[in-house]
Amino acid sequence: MKYFSFFLLTILFTQTVWAQEGITVCGSSDAENTELFASLADDPTFRGKHDLVKYTHENARGEEITFATPDGQQGTAYYLEAKEESNQYLLVIHEWWGLNSHIKREADKLHKDLDNVHVMALDIYDGKVATTRELAQKYMQSVSTDRANAIINGAIGHAGENAEIATIGWCFGGGWSLQSTILANEQAIGCVMYYGMPVQDMAQIKEIETDVLGIFAEYDGYITPQVVEEFEQKMKEADKKITVHMYEADHGFANPSGSRYDEDAARDAYDKTLAFLKERL
Template identity: 25%
Template sequence: MGALTDLDGVTAYRAEPPVPPRGGLVLIHEIWGLVPHIRDVADRYAQEGYLVIAPDLLSDAGITPEVGAELDALRHEPDEQKRLAGQALLREKMAPTREPAFARGAVAKLRRVVDALAAEPGIDGRIAVTGFCFGGTYAFALAAADSRVRASIPFYGVAPDAETVARIACPVLALYGEDDPRVMATLPETRQNMTDAGVAFTEKIYPGAQHAFFNDTNPSSYDEVAAADAWARSLAFLATHMRPRAYPRTHDTQP
């Protein structure tokens, strides 16, 4: 089990691996914030050998984990009036996150997490990022903003514009549910931008899966088969791109 920590003013959940770390992982939450589900995912990646730091990007904007859990619960409220009120409240709470200043601040916080991971013993520059929904979008953004990131795994996130995509310097594995109209509508442009930028972009679309198919606390969207496959793919992708670098000899000594 991990614990909350403070990274230069950024509250984060830190999950330690039981073995020497295979690398460091930035894990970015959904729009509900740093809720127990995200902490559980961080613990799961830690059990696979990664030092995981999951920052809280939304509490400063008014979406604390408690508020996020309440908003999420309102989506499943059987009373239609309460459900509609919850949707209105969510739009109100999310409004500040659509401002450019929020995005700049969020990326700055994420780079502080990369700083913290880069300073950890045994990480050796092996740093990756993953995220879900809101966090998937920022998994793209961090890869574009920080060349120290060696792999990015956005789950059902919307990629940034072509100019930003062109700054991505690492391989990307993007995981999507086929029944996710808003995100899927952006995929053709994402493919083209990635191709134009020369980014090593791999996508996986799960037939019949919805947005948030990985979230096992969401009974309306969780897809056990898709989630299991996405988990396995994410681990394989990390294993491939978080290998220790081979450093060439600077010179050979002749006998």
Template identity: 30%
Template structure:
């Protein structure tokens, strides 16, 4: 359904996977990769957004590198240049905003969940809604005072990597009266939305409900 495109970013260009609905237009959503890279799973999620009427762009934050090995994925996550990622995400948001004519949404998974919230905190109002699927990255710091987008947080019950941060996120959002909703799915593990992972890590029922809530969030706020 989609195609690879390039867009201005960081004084140069960044590539990404762009998927459009059959109508050719719609609200824009930036889909942000897990630590594996811009793989077929993330492209498939962009395609799913397009099938629901959104214009979806998944930027390639690893610039061509994709892995299936957890050890390598962990190294790639830790080696991510946060300043460059910020610039690439700003470029993706600006590209989609110009294409669609309005504020865009951000959504990401695992590392990408952290970067979805990070992008919303650095968008100067260009991000109109944010969804964070169990996001975490030890080097990402949030500019909470710059956040204006409503935030939907989707969490797994059993996730020692991410869950200790949730009370801080909630306190920062409440302090600034940012509309938000946090949902923790009972019995789930980190990355429960990823259907390329075996069950029980992948949880079809929770993934289905989280997808429906994500679509509703973007349709409400974009």
């Protein structure tokens, strides 16, 4: 833990120096945010907070679809169509394991509970699903910000210019849920982020065009209450609406397969998530 604290402070100090010198990282602040979160996986304590999902997803109700991405490639998603004609979409972003059975099951559940919404669980890893912590670390740290943005923009394009888009994600996907909302711009109608890295760059925060629901854990040693408080304050300074719920739990508390699963907190967080989304979808 001491090593990680020194490592993180080094990153933050370096970024401050670069900012003073006018140097950018990968050309954009969203890249900095992505890489800062990915760097957490270098710490064995952070990796140890993630337990591999132990169950499989049976009787899946969705299907795999492909869509064009702006970089000339194809993106994939686990897709559940709305029961009736609808222009409302929920983009679901996976944890650091990838688009696995757990996330597909969550997509099924959200699709059922939201009644008449298109649900797209995006594959940010382009087909790779981790079976070990080491692979999860490798896949998360190999994500290109440009490619992830292309996948998300491709999904937004697939939904169409008249679509109303909400987003949700956990951990790695929590941060990308917020980035997806920024990319959706005026089409965004709601963002839910579970213990993901918040944006701290005010220029990006000002681009958020919808309400944000933040679900965080008090005992998360990485996305700490202090990090969340800073994000919440900046959102308010930018006149953006944010609701934060801080649970007496640890990182990953909503994943039922993990050793840090907190049933009461997870149920309450899901109820709040569903109420938030139903109000907007």
